[in-house]
Amino acid sequence: MYAVITGANSGIGYGLARRFVREGAEVVMAVRNGDRGRAAAGRITDEFPRAKVRVELVDLADLGSVAALAGRLLAEGRPVDRLVNNAGIMTPPVRDETKDGFELQFGANYLGHFALTLPLLPLLRGGRVTTMSSLTNRWGRLDFDDLQSTRNYTPRIAYGTSKLANLMFAQELDRRSRRNGWGVLSNAAHPGATKTNLQVTGPTHGASGLRTRLVGVVNAVSYRIPGMWQEVDGGILPAWYAATSPDATGGGYYGPGGFGELTGPAKAARVPGKALREGDAERLWLVSERLTGVVA
Numbered sequence: 001m002y003a004v005i006t007g008a009n010s011g012i013g014y015g016l017a018r019r020f021v022r023e024g025a026e027v028v029m030a031v032r033n034g035d036r037g038r039a040a041a042g043r044i045t046d047e048f049p050r051a052k053v054r055v056e057l058v059d060l061a062d063l064g065s066v067a068a069l070a071g072r073l074l075a076e077g078r079p080v081d082r083l084v085n086n087a088g089i090m091t092p093p094v095r096d097e098t099k100d101g102f103e104l105q106f107g108a109n110y111l112g113h114f115a116l117t118l119p120l121l122p123l124l125r126g127g128r129v130t131t132m133s134s135l136t137n138r139w140g141r142l143d144f145d146d147l148q149s150t151r152n153y154t155p156r157i158a159y160g161t162s163k164l165a166n167l168m169f170a171q172e173l174d175r176r177s178r179r180n181g182w183g184v185l186s187n188a189a190h191p192g193a194t195k196t197n198l199q200v201t202g203p204t205h206g207a208s209g210l211r212t213r214l215v216g217v218v219n220a221v222s223y224r225i226p227g228m229w230q231e232v233d234g235g236i237l238p239a240w241y242a243a244t245s246p247d248a249t250g251g252g253y254y255g256p257g258g259f260g261e262l263t264g265p266a267k268a269a270r271v272p273g274k275a276l277r278e279g280d281a282e283r284l285w286l287v288s289e290r291l292t293g294v295v296a
Contacts, residue, residue, distance in 0.1 A: 001025040003243075004073070004080055004120075006060065006113065007087025009033065009040040011196030012132065015236040016084055016243075017053065018044055023244075025082075026052035030069060032059045032087070060087050060112030061098035063292055070119040080123045082243050085113035085131040085166070091155035102291070103148040109162035114169055115292040125183040130243040133167040133190045133253070135261060138272045140164030142280055144287065163190075164275060165284060167253060172281040174250040176296065185250040189242040192256035192263055194235025230256070230263040241266035 003020045007013035008029035020027050021044055031037035037055040045051045056072065059065040073080065088109040098107035117129055139160030149158045170188035177184040238254040245266075248254065253271050258264025274280070289295045 001081045002028075002078060003082040003084065004028040004030055004056075005084040005086055006030045006058065006116070007032075009036045011232060012191050012194065012236055012239065013084070013086040014040050015232040016086065016239055018047070019236060019240055020082070021048050021051045021053055028054055028056050028073075030056045030058045030087070032057070058116070059099075060116070061089075061104060061108040063098075063100050063112070063115055063294075066112050066115045067119070067294075070116055073120060073123060078123065079125070079127065080120060081127045083117060083120060083124060083127070083129045084239060084243055085117065085129065086239070087112075088132065088162070091159045093155055095149060095153035095158075101148075103150075103153070103158060105158045105162040106147060106149070106165065109159075110165040110169065111288060111292055113166065114288045115294045117173070118294045118296045121182055121184060121296060127184060128243060129170070129173060129184060129186045130239055131166045131170040131173075131186070131188050132163075132239060133170070133188045134160070134163035135190055135192065135255070136160040137164040137167050137190075137275065140274070142168075142274070142284060144283065147287070164272070167271070167275045168281040168284055169288075170253075171251045171275070172278075172285050175278070175281075176285075178250065182296075187242045187248055187250060187252040187254070189238040189254045189266075190261070190269060191235035191238060192258075192261050193229045195229050195231060196235070234263060238266040238269070 003025050005013050005017050008017040009031045017027050017029050029037050029041055034057055041053050041055050044053055056069055058069040089105055096104040098104055102111055137160055139157050141161060167188045170186050173186035242248045242254045253269045254266050255261040255269030256264040257267035261269055
């Protein structure tokens with residue numbers, strides 16, 4: 001099996017890369033920071049000396065970088081059995097933009113993965129795309145007049161919107177694949193409440209000093225709440241199920257099976273009603289093609 005995983009140097013992405021390698025897959029760790037990516041790959045090869053793993057650079061907040069990675073994979077011409085759209089940034093306190101002028105979370109978490117997936121469709125025939133969403137998709141709202149949150153930026157709502165878009169993209173990709181004979185199974189997953197650096201890097205967003213210390217304290221207290229948080233090895237289970245289980249379905253959505261979908265083994269997750277609006281999903285797809293310039 002040949003798998004491509006974005007954001008694979010830490011958190012859920014690293015946990016999935018390690019699990020794929022452990023099961024004998026060859027893995028491309030698509031990461032923004034080459035040094036961190038190589039260090040992560042080194043940890044995997046230290047643990048699994050026969051591991052077939054390599055690092056590829058991609059910045060999901062730069063469509064040029066996304067196109068370059070897609071171009072390298074297409075030039076390689078090797079079928080991709082699994083694509084896991086995992087990388088993301090969470091709740092930067094002040095609105096920021098990608099290189100292409102999109103709100104950072106909507107641009108990197110959603111549009112970057114949209115623009116990576118579509119060119120790879122010829123390599124994904126018979127394969128599977130699993131896109132990471134989040135419980136916070138319930139906070140999201142698709143305001144087609146303000147997808148970039150230019151009028152009113154609220155960090156958690158913008159993050160939820162990007163994750164709602166990811167879920168709707170996963171479902172729409174599966175519908176279009178079946179309709180057009182692309183031969184790609186697409187689904188989505190969320191990790192519940194999993195301890196990763198996502199809870200620090202986004203809310204601090206490059207800041208230091210008091211804010212960073214405050215975020216650290218809040219997280220430390222939250223992590224002590226019994227049953228609320230799980231480690232990465234547990235957090236990867238829904239995505240692992242979605243990406244590999246023969247029982248995972250196209251258009252399916254998977255999360256932890258415990259209380260509130262926060263922790264526990266993988267099971268079918270609750271899909272928010274707004275994600276079931278197929279007309280909105282189709283409109284989002286068309287808008288995304290226009291914004292990125294990438295067409296299936």
